[in-house]
Amino acid sequence: MPKIEVSRQDLFSQACIDDPGDEKLADILSLVKGEIDSSEGDCLKLELNDTNRPDLWCVEGVARAIRCWNAGAQRHLEELPEPDMEIFVDSGLEKVRPYVAAFAACGWAPGQKELDALIDVQEKLAASFGKNRKTAGAGFYRLDDIEFPVRYRAASPETSFIPLGFEKEMTLSEILEETETGRTYAHLLEGKDLWPLLEDIGGNVLSFPPVLNSQTTGRVSAGDSRLFCEVTGTEWETVQLSATILACNLQDRGAEIFPIRINYPEPYPVKTVVTPILFSDLMTASMESIREVLGAPISPESVQKALQRMDYASVEFDRIGITGIMPPYRRDGIHAVDMIEDIVISLGLSSFEPLLPEQFTLGKCAPIEDLADAARILLAGAGCEEILRPVLTSRAKIKDATRTPNNPVSIANPMTAEYGVVRNTLLPGLLEVESTSAHAAYPHRIFETGEVLTVGEDGNCRTEILLACLVCGNKADFGDAHSIIGSLCHSRAIGLSLADADDDRFIPGRCAVITIDGRDSGVIGELHPAVLDNWGISRPASAFEIALSALKG
Amino acid sequence: MTEERDLHPLEEKLLVYLEEHGESSDKEIIERSDLPDEGSFRRAAEWLLSRELVREASRDEEEFVELGPLGIANLEAGVTPELAMLREVAGGAGSLQDIQKNTVFDRGRWGSAFGSLMKTGHLIKDASGIHLSCGPQETVFQKVWDLVYEPLADGGELKMARLPEDVVLIINDRSPKRGKSRAEFTVNVVVTRVLDITEKGSVALRAAKESVTIGAITPEILADGSWRHAKFRRYQLDIPPSQIHTGRLHPxxxxxxxxxxxxxxxxxxxxxxxxxxxxxxxxxxxxxxxxxxxxxxxxxxxxxxxxxxxxxxxxxxxxxxxxxxxxxxxxxxxxxxxxxxxxxxxxxxxxxxxxxxxxxxxxxxxxxxxxxxxxxxxxxxxxxxxxxxxxxxxxxxxxxxxxxxxxxxxxxxxxxxxxxxxxxxxxxxxxxxxxxxxxxxxxxxxxxxxxxxxxxxxxxxxxxxxxxxxxxxxxxxxxxxxxxxxxxxxxxxxxxxxxxxxxxxxxxxxxxxxxxxxxxxxx
Structure with missing residues (x-):
């Protein structure tokens, strides 16, 4: 979940409300699916839960939602002037970093704090939404230092300019090798022969996206009231949406937005695009479908008002239903239900009276769980203590320490070897209990019923429920485990028989395959001293493990 | 009114002994009576004292001293830090630093010996250094060595009452109740208690002897019907039960x-x-x-x-x-x-x-x-x-x-x-x-x-x-x-x-x- 840090004072002044206090604010934040993470003095940390709403990952976005809910829609980025600035994209970037969006913002001069906040939003967008600048990354410049048109071209690694924060010219490859930012993002350009470069008609380099701006044109200071903003990246939609969000933020701050025409070469599917783009996603829902989801009568006028408070650019209704146009900074509306949720949020969940489903349904236990319950109760009655162990464990515990014949399924990307496999047997878990419980009063009779993962010959894996039981104490022997499985089978009127078996886990001659009603169902034996030794267990032990389903009878 | 509880077999054994032998010390009873062990005696005595069937005829406490871990270390060194320090000063050492050059004891022990000698006034410090106020032989620390360390050279303990008052003061000062592992002395208190049967106790014993009471019920008792003419011994019910580890489902x-x-x-x-x-x-x-x-x-x-x-x-x-x-x-x-x-x-x-x-x-x-x-x-x-x-x-x-x-x-x-x-x-x-x-x-x-x-x-x-x-x-x-x-x-x-x-x-x-x-x- 994205977390952001905002200034209280900034948030409430932009939201046009008085500071409501944290408790009230928590309620208000439900508008943006947000929560207060921490609140200290002027500094508020917010957690935003909607991963599809990058527009909300900044103070401007949260403030905008509150402001519009109180004052109605604000029609962002409508009626922009005709573009009189242009960017030309050269061929050669299609496979490198194909897309660019840009605009100018004039008339708002950020102070140092506001400028820091602006840079912060740009970084946050590039980091989370833009996948660490891969799919999209943005940059700000002083507009007046740039001579239009600007070229977005594929440049040789030997091209050089003075990068931001440095004094001497460096080649692009030197930047990747010698600067910290360069090393951080070098992997984005790995394997490419030519790298992206923005430069103006006068040959001045603006930046080497997505790595570093130039020291001469790419530096913005507090008080600069004429800004140029560009976003480049590998995903069309991410690039466009990032630019649109930044433009809306600057417009909210008081800047006038001037669009820029982007000219693409062959073989791009589009020739020219004016950015920032207004996606203006249009959604239609019938009043009936809205009422069906809401479970409440609601008038078209109320729906219209609710959506206007969510900053919908336009909301109309006719006989067919409601047609809404989402605000330009959002692209998360992919189905009418998304608009319906906005209606719900706008009206507030507390305005809906909870109702119980009226239709009758039967409550039923899963049959295998019924069986597990029966076995567990019998075992507890036999004086056994139930154990619960994790499903993830290590190969060393299953194979090396316990000498289990079958191999467990491995995890391809384990976090640690300690949890590197999925268990295929419960016995190692019980042995681990013994190895850590020498100080607990004996004798120990312990058991677990639990899921394991096994693999069939066709490579398909199966989740199975096993039942394992272990007795450990000074006098524990084969008979202890045998009498427990014996009484279990007796209680369930199941025929039990044993057939000698060889199994490294157990002492030869004291190990058997358990046959229940004629089917091989598990194994029983006295644990081999070598196994006990591996686990550091200093008392004899016997155990059995069966497929739970065998107890069905 | 609740009925007086019957005598427990252990209680009866103790009363019988006291009836026969009159006033007896705990030690005599433990050694000579039919009670199975010291624990049984103590439990029976507590019960009987609380029911006033037995009384405490007398109670004496006597203190004994033995050497603690530090004391034993001193014994091995052949001298206590205080005595050694007095001798060093007598031999011309003028400062604590001089004395600490001797490694018989570590700096800490020299330091605390110095502290206690200053406190007792055996050492005086002035501009020219430290001096003795009397000869080492005349100090209480020499007495401690002669009267406590020497007699305990082969282990054992000494009655505190027989020691002079100034030696006792030193011992009490150096036998903490806590931190015994760093103590010079350990003082043990031995209580000698004498019990006697009371009038009420004699009555209860006579009553018990006259009636048949049943403790544990056995299949034989049920079979022969002897329970019909007997009394059931009343049990004390609110004692902690013994623990069992039950089988149970995981929480x-x-x-x-x-x-x-x-x-x-x-x-x-x-x-x-x-x-x-x-x-x-x-x-x-x-x-x-x-x-x-x-x-x-x-x-x-x-x-x-x-x-x-x-x-x-x-x-x-x-x-x-x-x-x-x-x-x-x-x-x-x-x-x-x-x-x-x-x-x-x-x-x-x-x-x-x-x-x-x-x-x-x-x-x-x-x-x-x-x-x-x-x-x-x-x-x-x-x-x-x-x-x-x-x-x-x-x-x-x-x-x-x-x-x-x-x-x-x-x-x-x-x-x-x-x-x-x-x-x-x-x-x-x-x-x-x-x-x-x-x-x-x-x-x-x-x-x-x-x-x-x-x-x-x-x-x-x-x-x-x-x-x-x-x-x-x-x-x-x-x-x-x-x-x-x-x-x-x-x-x-x-x-x-x-x-x-x-x-x-x-x-x-x-x-x-x-x-x-x-x-x-x-x-």
């Missing part, structure tokens, strides 16, 4: 059992699933785009090559792929990317219980229907006091023609009240990729305040339609580990699955108390 499993029972009582059918899933069922069928961050290699465990889960039917898979790519027949526009079949079939460990719901929806469920399942899920986290390698989630769906948002809220209200036992809760808009609208419930816990009580929503049409469901479906899910910790009173999540039997035996079992600790009214 967390009992908690899960309670959750299961409550859902079944509300008309839910239990679902079961698989630990391993392909991404299709875990994510794709739930309309989570293949580029969703929660599907990243750092969030999900992938199983090693060659391990498979059977693929979904081809037609179903195509419907789901289409919905991802362009919305299919759902009326939406989809995520707008190219769906990868290869990714869809990758085998992973189930990361969310919702996979169970997806499979249930695809297998012709009852309509109307209510389903729940408790599923072990896996997420890529470092194991610590708040994260386990796998965790339990309860998950479920409710389907029906008339289902809507208000039913969703009603169901959550029911969970809060009936499953969690909460008296206060609130609903907040939430976000889940597979539901719209989405709701999060927060529950008020009396100690912790607001805690998460689960997420829910109406499944998106992009989830339901490809799976063949054309009625609204409520879906909800809740992690149970944290709720169990609250109910079980544990603070480290790893204790839920502890391999330590002692710890496990110490975890309370109160499955009828769920999240808020409210007791089941029917319990």
């Amino acid at each position: 967390y499993r009992q908690f899960l059992d309670t959750v299961r029972k409550r859902f079944m009582a509300l008309g839910f059918t239990e679902m079961r699933g698989s630990l391993a899933e392909n991404e299709f069922w875990n994510n794709d069928a739930l309309f989570m785009p293949q580029f969703h961050p929660a599907r990243d290699i750092h969030d999900v465990y992938f199983l090693s090559d060659g391990i498979k889960v059977p693929p979904p039917e081809r037609e179903l898979e195509e419907r789901v792929a289409e919905v991802h790519e362009n919305g299919g027949n759902t009326g939406g526009r989809g995520w707008g990317y190219s769906f990868s079949r290869e990714q869809s079939l990758q085998t992973i460990l189930r990361s969310q219980g919702t996979a169970l719901s997806a499979r249930t929806l695809a297998s012709n469920p009852d309509i109307p229907g209510k389903y729940f399942g408790i599923a072990r899920c896996f997420r890529y986290d470092q194991v610590d006091s708040t994260h386990l390698p796998d965790f339990f989630q309860v998950e479920g769906i409710v389907l029906g023609e008339q289902i809507n948002l208000r039913h969703l809220l009603g169901l959550l209200k029911l969970f809060a009240e009936e499953i969690a036992g909460a008296s206060d809760y609130k609903f907040l808009p939430g976000y889940f990729p597979f539901t719209e609208p989405s709701v999060e419930m927060h529950i008020f816990h009396p100690v912790l305040g607001w805690v998460e009580g689960g997420g829910a929503g109406l499944f998106r049409p992009e989830v339901c339609l490809p799976l063949g469901i054309d009625v609204p479906v409520i879906a909800w899910g809740l992690g149970l580990d944290r709720m169990a910790m609250l109910a079980m009173g544990i603070e480290d999540i790893r204790d839920l699955i502890t391999p330590d039997l002692t710890k496990l035996r110490g975890i309370r079992v109160q499955p009828d108390r769920l999240l808020t600790g409210k007791e089941d009214e029917n319990a």
